[in-house]
Amino acid sequence: MNAKARNLLRIPGSKSRQIDQRRQEFVPRCISSGSAVYAATASGSEITDVDGNRLIDFTGGWGCMAVGHTSLEVVAAICDQARNFTHTDFSVVPYASYVDLAERLALLAPCPEPAQVALFNSGAEAIENAVKIARKHTDRRAIIVFSGAFHGRTHMAMTMTHQESPYKSGFGPFASEVYRASYPNPYRSDCRFQRFEDEVAAQVELSEVAAIVIEPIQGEGGFTVAPSEFLQSLRRYADQIGAMLVADEIQSGFGRTGKFFAVEHSKVSPDIITVGKSIAAGLPLSAVVASRSVFASLDSGALGGTYVGNPIACRAALEVLSTIERDGLLDRASHIGRIISKRFARMRGSYECIGDVRGVGAMLAMEFVRSKSSKEPYPELCAKVIAESLARGLVIAGAGYDKNVVRMLLPLTTPEELLLEGLDILEKSVDVAHGDV
Numbered sequence: 315m316n317a318k319a320r321n322l323l324r325i326p327g328s329k330s331r332q333i334d335q336r337r338q339e340f341v342p343r344c345i346s347s348g349s350a351v352y353a354a355t356a357s358g359s360e361i362t363d364v365d366g367n368r369l370i371d372f373t374g375g376w377g378c379m380a381v382g383h384t385s386l387e388v389v390a391a392i393c394d395q396a397r398n399f400t401h402t403d404f405s406v407v408p409y410a411s412y413v414d415l416a417e418r419l420a421l422l423a424p425c426p427e428p429a430q431v432a433l434f435n436s437g438a439e440a441i442e443n444a445v446k447i448a449r450k451h452t453d454r455r456a457i458i459v460f461s462g463a464f465h466g467r468t469h470m471a472m473t474m475t476h477q478e479s480p481y482k483s484g485f486g487p488f489a490s491e492v493y494r495a496s497y498p499n500p501y502r503s504d505c506r507f508q509r510f511e512d513e514v515a516a517q518v519e520l521s522e523v524a525a526i527v528i529e530p531i532q533g534e535g536g537f538t539v540a541p542s543e544f545l546q547s548l549r550r551y552a553d554q555i556g557a558m559l560v561a562d563e564i565q566s567g568f569g570r571t572g573k574f575f576a577v578e579h580s581k582v583s584p585d586i587i588t589v590g591k592s593i594a595a596g597l598p599l600s601a602v603v604a605s606r607s608v609f610a611s612l613d614s615g616a617l618g619g620t621y622v623g624n625p626i627a628c629r630a631a632l633e634v635l636s637t638i639e640r641d642g643l644l645d646r647a648s649h650i651g652r653i654i655s656k657r658f659a660r661m662r663g664s665y666e667c668i669g670d671v672r673g674v675g676a677m678l679a680m681e682f683v684r685s686k687s688s689k690e691p692y693p694e695l696c697a698k699v700i701a702e703s704l705a706r707g708l709v710i711a712g713a714g715y716d717k718n719v720v721r722m723l724l725p726l727t728t729p730e731e732l733l734l735e736g737l738d739i740l741e742k743s744v745d746v747a748h749g750d751v
């Protein structure tokens with residue numbers, strides 16, 4: 315389907331509208347969706363809705379589909395495992411695929427010492443467990459997090475997340491011993507490490523800090539990239555004060571930046587890494603990777619859960635890893651990243667409303683502002699661009715503390731032709747939205 319045909323899409327179509335009516339009745343509005351289009355099938359970087367509309371997917375299910383939708387190998391592994399067994403509970407009768415996946419992740423992770431891996435279900439659960447591990451290992455309580463951070467929606471993860479609405483508003487009381495420092499934002503703020511040190515020292519006794527948890531590139535926060543020097547200083551600082559450095563790679567990991575983990579670009583070795591999203595092509599799976607000496611502090615049975623490391627999800631994850639390696643998806647992330655960067659840079663030159671374009675590899679975003687000089691966030695324009703894109707057949711995700719960023723979370727397998735078609739739609743949408751708002 316070419317761009318012209320996509321202009322004729324009827325979104326949402328009548329079948330989607332019918333489902334949506336029932337949804338209004340039976341699904342609470344706190345469970346929201348970015349569109350009223352209901353998926354029927356998906357393949358590669360395209361989703362077909364129940365009315366037969368084909369959409370280019372630049373969200374990859376919030377960054378879960380690095381290898382694309384319904385990859386043949388992943389689907390085959392899922393079906394094979396489902397025929398063998400769907401669940402025994404690893405804590406009752408274990409299975410090899412958990413161990414195989416742990417081995418592969420441990421060997422890939424840039425930890426300072428040989429690593430081990432514990433599997434969980436969601437990103438938030440990985441974060442909760444990373445905090446438990448750091449506290450137990452250090453016998454300390456305080457956790458340092460950053461402005462603009464998103465770490466999930468469970469109690470501790472929600473506390474660590476920054477944005478009040480909709481993630482925290484009315485959901486208190488929050489967990490204690492969480493302290494926040496400013497995330498270094500090269501576009502908007504001071505990135506000096508001294509500022510971080512001052513902010514932390516003003517809030518908490520350094521000998522009480524168990525962990526500093528940072529997204530090397532913020533996800534929900536708008537793809538702000540922590541400068542390498544900042545991450546390197548953070549590593550030294552954590553060592554000096556005896557705290558664990560935790561890299562939340564749930565969004566930035568698994569190849570999106572052109573390396574398996576975003577911290578590798580800065581040559582920083584975190585003590586603990588959380589992994590999720592693209593790890594298992596959308597099946598619920600996450601991981602905490604940490605040095606063996608760190609895990610050694612925890613008693614047998616201290617961590618776990620009924621569904622953690624589900625065998626179908628483990629098989630899918632093993633296939634995702636093989637696909638990334640076999641199909642050279644790290645190089646491909648860099649390649650498609652270059653195409654997107656070039657287009658975004660050109661668009662920034664043409665539109666006063668695009669203040670910043672940033673990111674690493676294929677993890678790229680553009681930030682909308684009222685003018686380049688004021689840098690005042692322009693969330694209304696961003697919302698309009700996302701809506702215009704959808705009407706033209708492109709699903710794209712927003713981000714940013716001020717909701718003024720669009721981010722690229724497309725499958726790394728996206729063919730060039732489709733990528734260019736999606737970028738054309740995005741550019742057209744910026745053009746139309748810019749004229750309208």
Ligand SMILES: Cc1ncc(COP(=O)(O)O)c(C=O)c1O
Pocket residue numbers: 376436437438439441464465466467529533534562563564565566590591
């Ligand atoms: C960096 C980061 N950490 C944690 C999470 C929470 O993951 P989940 O939604 O799987 O709980 C997310 C989700 O977007 C994330 O981007």
